[in-house]
Amino acid sequence: MWSNSFIALSVAAYLPLAISTPIPNTSPNRPSVFPNTDQWPLATIGKALKAQLPDSELQSILAQVSQANIEATVRKLASFGTRHTLSSQTDPHRGIGAARTWITAKFQEAADASNGTMSVAWNSFIKYPGDNERIIFPVNITTVVATLRGSEDPERLYVTGGHYDSRNSNPIDFKGDAPGAVDDASGVAVSLELARIFATYKPKASIAFTAFAGEEQGLLGARNLAQTYKNNSVNVAAMVNLDMVGNSKAEDGTRDPYNIRLFCQGAPLTENSTITTSRLSIGGDNDSPSRNLGRHIYEVASNTFTEMTVRLIYRLDRYSRGGDHRPFLESGFNGVRFVQPNEDYTQQHQDVRVKNGKQYGDLVEFLDFEYNTRAAKVVASTMWSLANAPGEPRNVGVNVTTSDNFSQFKWDAPLGLPVEGYEIVYRETIEPHWTSVIEVGNVNWYNLTSATIHKDNVIFGVRSIGKGGYRSPAVLPFPFGCSRNC
Ligand SMILES: *[C@@H]1O[C@H](CO)[C@@H](O)[C@H](O)[C@H]1NC(C)=O
Ligand SMILES: *[C@@H]1O[C@H](CO)[C@@H](O)[C@H](O)[C@H]1NC(C)=O
Ligand SMILES: *[C@@H]1O[C@H](CO)[C@@H](O)[C@H](O)[C@H]1NC(C)=O
Numbered sequence: 001m002w003s004n005s006f007i008a009l010s011v012a013a014y015l016p017l018a019i020s021t022p023i024p025n026t027s028p029n030r031p032s033v034f035p036n037t038d039q040w041p042l043a044t045i046g047k048a049l050k051a052q053l054p055d056s057e058l059q060s061i062l063a064q065v066s067q068a069n070i071e072a073t074v075r076k077l078a079s080f081g082t083r084h085t086l087s088s089q090t091d092p093h094r095g096i097g098a099a100r101t102w103i104t105a106k107f108q109e110a111a112d113a114s115n116g117t118m119s120v121a122w123n124s125f126i127k128y129p130g131d132n133e134r135i136i137f138p139v140n141i142t143t144v145v146a147t148l149r150g151s152e153d154p155e156r157l158y159v160t161g162g163h164y165d166s167r168n169s170n171p172i173d174f175k176g177d178a179p180g181a182v183d184d185a186s187g188v189a190v191s192l193e194l195a196r197i198f199a200t201y202k203p204k205a206s207i208a209f210t211a212f213a214g215e216e217q218g219l220l221g222a223r224n225l226a227q228t229y230k231n232n233s234v235n236v237a238a239m240v241n242l243d244m245v246g247n248s249k250a251e252d253g254t255r256d257p258y259n260i261r262l263f264c265q266g267a268p269l270t271e272n273s274t275i276t277t278s279r280l281s282i283g284g285d286n287d288s289p290s291r292n293l294g295r296h297i298y299e300v301a302s303n304t305f306t307e308m309t310v311r312l313i314y315r316l317d318r319y320s321r322g323g324d325h326r327p328f329l330e331s332g333f334n335g336v337r338f339v340q341p342n343e344d345y346t347q348q349h350q351d352v353r354v355k356n357g358k359q360y361g362d363l364v365e366f367l368d369f370e371y372n373t374r375a376a377k378v379v380a381s382t383m384w385s386l387a388n389a390p391g392e393p394r395n396v397g398v399n400v401t402t403s404d405n406f407s408q409f410k411w412d413a414p415l416g417l418p419v420e421g422y423e424i425v426y427r428e429t430i431e432p433h434w435t436s437v438i439e440v441g442n443v444n445w446y447n448l449t450s451a452t453i454h455k456d457n458v459i460f461g462v463r464s465i466g467k468g469g470y471r472s473p474a475v476l477p478f479p480f481g482c483s484r485n486c
């Protein structure tokens with residue numbers, strides 16, 4: 001009895017208190033299904049983020065992308081028989097030297113129509129055997145570079161292009177046919193076609209259209225060009241690699257013609273451990289410069305004008321495969337890789353042959369030039385949008401001095417092209433793309449006072465806006481003012 005009355009007494013002692021101070025019922029309606037997959041947090045500030053569609057100037061560029069030119073380039077490059085790095089440098093018809101001469105002349109044709117804003121150069125060196133089993137004698141590695149000087153912010157450079165060398169089954173067989181139609185005449189064809197069109201326009205930042213050498217022997221040409229830029233303190237704002245963008249067909253014949261993959265690396269390869277520790281402490285591992293470049297490209301290039309959707313892949317490249325964006329990442333620059341959605345391994349790096357009635361080899365007849373042309377429009381939208389926007393805001397930080405309901409950001413203006421304003425973008429941390437945007441005007445700090453749309457609950461980014469509404473990629477703010485764990 002004693003214990004029962006104690007329980008009765010203690011319940012009674014608490015009840016009046018609970019009744020006299022009810023917790024206000026501000027709960028939303030009970031969801032009809034669990035788990036509730038609506039975006040969370042439920043509050044929104046700002047507005048839904050919309051894609052950046054091509055303006056009339058970019059539309060006119062897209063309208064000029066010529067499928068006939070792209071097809072002619074792929075056929076011409078395949079006609080050199082092989083473009084193996086160790087093949088002839090001097091034969092006028094067959095081998096890498098003949099291909100280099102032809103590519104250089106095509107870039108020069110574009111430059112001739114540029115009124116002096118585009119110039120063509122060779123980035124060339126001799127690679128000696130020793131540290132590379134795919135180099136069996138000294139060989140001249142020459143990347144062709146057509147640089148279009150920006151009209152207002154020429155010190156900021158964007159690089160795009162594909163590799164013109166090819167290979168077949170044996171990586172040191174420099175005699176057998178290696179037409180390299182998809183890998184990577186398809187990428188070089190895009191680079192040449194965009195150089196031709198862009199040469200008569202005036203992007204604000206500079207763009208280098210390239211044809212890389214020595215990719216199949218170990219990314220040799222791209223590495224030398226990246227190091228040349230680094231040694232000369234060139235501000236390479238991003239490198240956009242085009243490697244196999246000419247076919248959407250899988251080995252089983254299924255096609256996926258309206259998607260293109262974009263490989264985007266996580267934490268920068270050159271980031272030091274102090275920065276990486278801070279990145280991990282704030283959940284910034286998915287907001288590297290490459291990932292946010294990828295999200296930007298998705299916003300500017302997935303639309304009815306390109307008839308493509310850019311499918312981000314959150315990794316540097318395919319498993320145990322390489323590409324020419326890698327040496328740029330290794331030199332501390334930003335870089336991403338476009339590649340078609342499917343790969344047919346009976347056509348890639350294969351001797352041209354018929355086995356059991358099946359045709360092997362990277363032949364022109366397998367290409368889908370409509371797809372290659374749509375890929376060119378994606379790259380045109382990407383390069384034009386990057387080169388006409390201001391640079392990214394610098395030193396972007398979020399104030400974590402005290403634990404409070406505020407998310408206070410600060411940043412510095414980009415160098416070069418002036419901005420018209422800035423935007424704070426955000427998304428739920430598990431969303432792949434930015435979902436919301438807050439226009440904050442031409443200021444250098446912003447104090448968001450929301451307990452829900454809060455730095456703990458969402459990922460924020462800051463981006464610049466320039467003339468004509470051209471946006472930069474967003475930048476993840478790093479914490480400042482913290483005393484521990486950041
Ligand atoms: C060509 O360049 C010259 C010198 O920079 C300039 O005066 C001229 O206006 C340009 N012409 C065109 C058509 O852009
Ligand atoms: C590579 O070959 C080209 C064409 O002959 C030549 O102009 C260039 O100087 C060579 N590069 C080197 C580093 O020797
Ligand atoms: C860049 O500079 C480094 C260090 O001086 C040097 O070893 C390398 O050969 C240079 N590379 C190029 C392509 O200029």
Ligand SMILES: *[C@@H]1O[C@H](CO)[C@@H](O)[C@H](O)[C@H]1NC(C)=O
Nearest residue numbers: 270271272273274275276332
């Ligand atoms: C790490 O990198 C950052 C940004 O580049 C730099 O400010 C900092 O000094 C570096 N820290 C170390 C320990 O090297």
Ligand SMILES: *[C@@H]1O[C@H](CO)[C@@H](O)[C@H](O)[C@H]1NC(C)=O
Nearest residue numbers: 399400401402404408410481
């Ligand atoms: C960061 O926040 C603290 C606390 O609210 C404030 O005192 C300080 O001024 C802020 N720092 C900056 C640079 O705004």
Ligand SMILES: *[C@@H]1O[C@H](CO)[C@@H](O)[C@H](O)[C@H]1NC(C)=O
Nearest residue numbers: 399406407408446447448449
């Ligand atoms: C942010 O805004 C709130 C509300 O206006 C204010 O109380 C707070 O001090 C501001 N924080 C900073 C660091 O300015």
Ligand SMILES: *[C@@H]1O[C@H](CO)[C@@H](O)[C@H](O)[C@H]1NC(C)=O
Nearest residue numbers: 403404405406449450451452
């Ligand atoms: C933070 O926001 C919550 C929810 O609006 C509010 O209940 C709380 O009092 C706020 N805290 C401070 C320190 O302002």
Ligand SMILES: [Zn+2]
Nearest residue numbers: 183184243244
């Ligand atoms: Zn390739």
